[in-house]
Amino acid sequence: MTHPTPQRIAAEVAKRRTFAIISHPDAGKTTLTEKLLLAGGAIQLAGEVKARKSLRHARSDWMRVEQERGISVTSSVMRFEYADRTVNLLDTPGHEDFSEDTYRTLTAVDSVMMVIDVAKGVEERTDKLMQVCRMRNTPVLTFINKLDREGKEPLDLLEEIEQRLGIRCAPLLWPVGTGQRFQGAYGLHSGILHRWLRTPDGRKQEDVKIALDDPRLAGLVGADEARLLRDEAELVTGAADPFDVEAYLAGRQTPVFWGSAVQNFGVRELLSAFVEFAPPPGPRQAVERSVTPTEPAFSGFVFKIQANMDKAHRDRIAFVRICSGRYQHGMKVRHHRLGRDMAINNATVFLAQARESVDEAWPGDIVGIYNHGTVKIGDTFSEKEPLKFTGIPHFAPDLFRRFILLNPMKGKALTKGLSQLAEEGAVQLFVPQAGGGYILGAVGQLQFDVILSRLKDEYGVEGQFEAVSYSTARWVEAADSKAMEAFKTKARNNLAEDGEGKLTYLADSIWSLRRVEEANPEIRFLTTQELA
Ligand code: G4P
Secondary structure, X not given: XXXXXXXHHHHHHHHEEEEEEEEOXXXXXXXXXXXXXXXXXXXXXXXXXXXXXXXXXXXXXXXXXXXXXXXXXXXOEEEEEEOOEEEEEEOOOOHXXXXXXXXXXXXXXXXXXXXXXOOOEOOHHHHHHHHHHHHHOOOEEEEEEOOOOOOOOHHHHHHHHHHHHOOEEEEOEEEEOOHHHOOEEEEOOOOEEXXXXXXXXXXXXXXXXXXXXXXXXXXXXXXXXXXXXXXXXXXXXXXXXXXXXXXXXXXXXXXXXXXXXXXXXXXXXXXXXXXXXXXXOOOEEEOOOEEOOOOOXXXXXXXXXXXXXXXXXXXXXXXEEEEEOOEEOOOEEEEOOOOEEEEOOOOEEEOOXXXXXXXXXXXXXXXXXXXXXXXXXOOEEEOOOOOOEOOOOEEOOOEEEEEEEOOHHHHHHHHHHHHHHHHOOOOEEXXXXXXXXXEEEEOOOHHHHHHHHHHHHHHXXXXXXXXXXXXXXXXXXXXXXXXXXXXXXXXHHHEEEEOOOOEEEEEXXXXXXXXXXXXXXXXXXXXXXXXX
């Protein structure tokens, strides 16, 4: 194996920006993705990403979703070049295909962009996704979207973000009017007024460098807007933190941009700041040691598995995030969980439009490896050194169902099917200590439909779901084994083993969970669980 020179690898790492967009459904993630891909020249026409989304959307039942699975795979990772950077945008499934994959994708990125609808503010899904970002101190850029519509007061919105998401805001742009009065945005640091002009051919963005106290400002945006802009700019520069790259990189502060994705306004400012400030791949923690991306030897981990894309071949594709070194076509890597070498002849890199076979890939890139079920989420590949990357956990599910087997003769096939689907990350499996059959846990509703359909198709098992009263789960641990034994007896009716045999407490509500946590201070209740 020839290794790249240190200069080459350092240059490739420095160029990479790997990120995801997080938002609540309908805030504008797809529209923004499309505008970013257009800016990066990865697609030529507006409407391409959107068309794929509506195709996915229109499918109400899983069978048809599955027929379109190729679509969700090609859009899983979108790569484009911008300002000498190679940008990898990882799709975070939203809407009804929201699942644990959405969370896990966030463990494979180096930063995120958060899109917020100016009228709706912080919504539930954004809050959940931000919890994952906070766990990892992921740097977050914020884009407040739909400025062409009436929305909340900008200052109130910033306060809402700070309060609800626990991150300080540093506005780099400030809106000039919203809705009917929307005129553009002012760069608080750059001193550039980005005007949103009406022209006979539609609207266009025009940039003018002008100081806030310049009397000509009123001529450009109107006397009232100029006054308001000056007042608000003075207020925010007094009240908000100044932009601090270190605080952003540490996940404590989010630079805030304002714009309209659908109108393509403010997107370039966002993208320029992204390529300038967002971090390149950094070190990754493995059980054994921290791995630096510029190390010459290849390493990476699996964060997502997509199964049976081609039913005839029953193949699975494992998405590997490269952490160090160089991937080369045909290279042999060590699959540590199985203790086997694997030749990777068929890795795929994902571009905006299609899957393509690649000859080489670098830290921050995602390659897809075809396999027949030997690879699991959380698996590490490296050249030789035994490594096991951490931080690709299971996340506590919020939705639970009991599986009712229709043909009792199929018990064995059911156990096999559920454990394989759980390994793949399609669902979480719990075996209650009190008996009563399998409980399945998910973070998105569609996961259950997928399971029913796949159990029938792939394992010949028919069943149905029954509602159960659980609404959250925590993995439980205790340093003191006596305390654990006492807890096991006390809480028997709510305890279950997960697919990897780890003890889990299933709670009816977050309030009942709080009570149990308070009553059992010697037990640790964990919202995530490292994969075995
Ligand atoms: P998502 O991926 O986050 O779910 O959101 P998506 O981009 O699909 O946007 C949701 C809706 O919001 C779409 O309207 C989209 O056109 C609209 N939208 C996105 N950005 C802006 C913006 O800056 N201003 C305004 N006014 N609307 C915006 P739709 O009616 O659901 O779909 P379509 O008919 O436009 O395709």
